[in-house]
Amino acid sequence: MADAVSRFAGFAAEYDAVRPAPPAELVTFLASWSGRAAPDVVDVGAGTGLSTMIWAGTARQVIAVEPGADMRAVLSRKIGSPPAGPTRFSVVAGTAEETGLASESADIVTASTAMHWFDHSRALPEIARVLRPGGVFAAAAPVWPPHIDPEVDAAFGVFDQTMTRLEVERGLRPPHAGVDHAAALRRSGVFRYVSEIALHTSEECDSARLLGLARSRGGTAALLAAGATEDEIGLAVLTEIVTRRLPAARPGWLTFQVSLGVR
Numbered sequence: 001m002a003d004a005v006s007r008f009a010g011f012a013a014e015y016d017a018v019r020p021a022p023p024a025e026l027v028t029f030l031a032s033w034s035g036r037a038a039p040d041v042v043d044v045g046a047g048t049g050l051s052t053m054i055w056a057g058t059a060r061q062v063i064a065v066e067p068g069a070d071m072r073a074v075l076s077r078k079i080g081s082p083p084a085g086p087t088r089f090s091v092v093a094g095t096a097e098e099t100g101l102a103s104e105s106a107d108i109v110t111a112s113t114a115m116h117w118f119d120h121s122r123a124l125p126e127i128a129r130v131l132r133p134g135g136v137f138a139a140a141a142p143v144w145p146p147h148i149d150p151e152v153d154a155a156f157g158v159f160d161q162t163m164t165r166l167e168v169e170r171g172l173r174p175p176h177a178g179v180d181h182a183a184a185l186r187r188s189g190v191f192r193y194v195s196e197i198a199l200h201t202s203e204e205c206d207s208a209r210l211l212g213l214a215r216s217r218g219g220t221a222a223l224l225a226a227g228a229t230e231d232e233i234g235l236a237v238l239t240e241i242v243t244r245r246l247p248a249a250r251p252g253w254l255t256f257q258v259s260l261g262v263r
Contacts, residue, residue: 012070012223016048018212020254022112022140023201024067027058030108033260034136038086039107042130044096045114049075051140057085059108063101065094078098096123098222104132115139115259116177122185128190132262137191139181139259140199148205150254155241156214159234163219166233172222175255179261191261198255205252207242214238 007016031039038060043052046064055062064079066072072091079089094100096111096118109127111118118124127137145156164253169172176184185194205213214220214235223233230236 006056008068008218008221009070011067012048012074012214014212015071015216016050016074018209018216019048019050019113020142020146020201020203021050021054022200022256024054025199026138026140026256026258027054029197029199030110030136030138031058034107035134036107040105042099042101042106042109044099044109044111044118044127046075047071047089047112047114049078049091051112052089052091053078056089059087061088061090063106064089064190065092065096065099066091067093067095068198069093097126097206099126099130101130103129106130107132107135109135109137110140111138112140113124113142114178115141115184116174118176120176120179120188124185124188125190128188128261133256133263135263137185137261137263139185140256141181141196141259143255143257146205146210146252146254148210148250149245152210152242152245154162155238156210159238160217161215162232162234163217163223166223166228167219170223170226170228172219172226174218181257185259185261188261191263193262195260197258197260199258200253200255202251202253204249206249207246209249210246210252211239211244 041055041059041062043064046052046066052064075091144160145153182196
């Protein structure tokens with residue numbers, strides 16, 4: 001099975017253009033919950049920085065840890081001209097299992113749409129090592145599909161189910177896809193308290209963006225690379241419905257499930 005780095009190689013710009021950022025309220029919540037007005041943050045599996053740059057103006061510093069060179073290149077361009085404010089950004093090559101960061105160097109560690117790629121037995125102890133006592137780990141994952149139109153939502157759900165079934169049948173499913181993140185945090189034994197919240201975000205979405213989002217799913221990329229057709233995956237039907245139902249941009253609503261562990 002291809003890992004996340006090879007699965008998204010050469011696709012970083014397209015990924016960045018269509019994927020939603022986590023809700024801005026996540027920053028407010030985590031800063032408050034950690035008791036740090038200007039926390040030191042580590043964003044693991046940072047990708048193109050959608051979950052990194054939301055900390056601008058709040059965090060004291062943010063270190064983005066990302067194994068993919070293509071993703072790091074997009075993120076580095078963002079960090080080269082960050083929004084005005086006191087936050088210092090940096091990006092390093094690394095993984096959740098081997099961050100290369102100092103022990104007890106972060107108040108908050110985040111992982112957005114990434115934990116299903118982690119080797120939990122190695123990544124969670126590594127994250128706990130990087131956290132200071134009382135520090136918070138937050139794993140955020142969107143609940144698909146986005147909500148924009150009943151017929152479109154239903155079609156996206158069918159596409160998602162078809163993609164998942166084919167991933168499983170062809171041995172392409174990420175190792176921890178579908179695993180309860182909060183349960184994994186509890187099983188790890190490295191967090192003294194585990195909880196969950198749900199937050200919502202809304203972004204403008206037109207037919208091109210929604211279809212781009214469908215193509216940005218890891219399963220879609222893997223299946224197409226393995227020779228599956230758009231008809232098999234359900235992209236052809238989804239394209240017809242989305243094109244017909246979304247002639248112009250409309251707000252799209254998405255829920256992020258956030259699993260929390262306190263060191």
